[in-house]
Amino acid sequence: MEQSTQAGLFTRRFGPPPREGVPNVVLVHGLGLSGRYFVPLARRLAVGGATVFVPDLPGNARSRAAARRAPRVGELAGALTRWHRGLGVGPSLLVANSVGCQVVAAFAAxxxxxxxxxxxxxxxxxxxxGGWRQCGRLLADAPREPLSLLGVAVxxxxVTGPFRFVASFRHALRDAAESFEGHLARVAAPTLVVRxxxxxxxxxxWTRRVARVVGDGRTAEIRGAAHAAHYSAPAALAALIEEFTSGGRA
Structure with a gap:
C-alpha cells in the first residue's frame, strides 16, 4: 500500500501504478468514516491486477483539514471529481458503501x-x-458487524468529530429526501447493488428499488454479512465484483 495526498485528499493506493490498460477502482467510504475499512477489499481487488484508490473524503478522518465545515453531498461529489481528474486515470469502477453511495450517485450523474x-x-x-429511524437501524446493525470494524469506526x-458527523448526517438526510433518487436515475453505467x-x-x-431506478441495475446479496459486507466478506464481494466487471450478471 502506498499513501499520498491527491487534490487535498489523503489517498491509499493498492496494486500496480496507474497506467493505460490497467483497470482502476475507486472505493468511497460512508458517513464520518475513512477508507480504512475498505482495506480488506482493496487488497483482494489489487491481487486481481487492478489499481485501487481509496481516498478519505474532505472533512473526514485524515482529510478532515480539507474542509472547514462538513461538506454537503454535492460538495463531496465535486471534491471527488477534482481528485479523480488529478489522478489522470481513465474511467473508473466506483465502489461505495452506505452514504458513500449518495456521493457516487451524484458523481456518476x-x-x-x-x-x-x-x-x-x-x-x-x-x-x-427519518433521522431517528435511520439511527435506530445503525444501532441495530452494530452487533452484526465484526468487533474489529467497530473499533475502526469509533x-x-x-477523528472526524461529533459535530461534523451530526452536520454530515443532516446533509445526507436532506440529499436522500431531495436528490438521491434523481441522481440514481441519471446513472447510465452498469450498476451492481449489493447488500x-x-x-x-x-x-x-430498497436495494431492489435502487437497481430499478438506475439505467442498468442488478442486485446481489451476501450471506453472513451485514451493512459493511466489504469488510466482513471481502473475498465474496471481490468475486461478485470480478464477475460483474467481466460482463457476468453477478
Whole structure:
C-alpha cells in the first residue's frame, strides 16, 4: 500500500501504478468514516491486477483539514471529481458503501465519462426514513458487524468529530429526501447493488428499488454479512465484483 495526498485528499493506493490498460477502482467510504475499512477489499481487488484508490473524503478522518465545515453531498461529489481528474486515470469502477453511495450517485450523474461501472454496497440513506429511524437501524446493525470494524469506526468518528458527523448526517438526510433518487436515475453505467443479508440499514426492498431506478441495475446479496459486507466478506464481494466487471450478471 502506498499513501499520498491527491487534490487535498489523503489517498491509499493498492496494486500496480496507474497506467493505460490497467483497470482502476475507486472505493468511497460512508458517513464520518475513512477508507480504512475498505482495506480488506482493496487488497483482494489489487491481487486481481487492478489499481485501487481509496481516498478519505474532505472533512473526514485524515482529510478532515480539507474542509472547514462538513461538506454537503454535492460538495463531496465535486471534491471527488477534482481528485479523480488529478489522478489522470481513465474511467473508473466506483465502489461505495452506505452514504458513500449518495456521493457516487451524484458523481456518476454529473460525470458519466469518468465512470466505467458502479457497485453500491448497502446504499443509504433510504428516502422517507427519518433521522431517528435511520439511527435506530445503525444501532441495530452494530452487533452484526465484526468487533474489529467497530473499533475502526469509533476511531474514525472521533477523528472526524461529533459535530461534523451530526452536520454530515443532516446533509445526507436532506440529499436522500431531495436528490438521491434523481441522481440514481441519471446513472447510465452498469450498476451492481449489493447488500449483506443481515443489513438492517439498507433493506432488500430498497436495494431492489435502487437497481430499478438506475439505467442498468442488478442486485446481489451476501450471506453472513451485514451493512459493511466489504469488510466482513471481502473475498465474496471481490468475486461478485470480478464477475460483474467481466460482463457476468453477478
Amino acid at each position: 454529473r460525470q458519466p465519462h469518468l465512470v466505467r461501472r458502479v457497485v453500491m454496497i448497502g446504499p443509504a440513506l433510504e428516502p422517507g426514513a 476511531a474514525d468518528y472521533l 449483506g443479508a443481515g443489513d438492517t440499514i439498507a433493506s432488500r426492498a
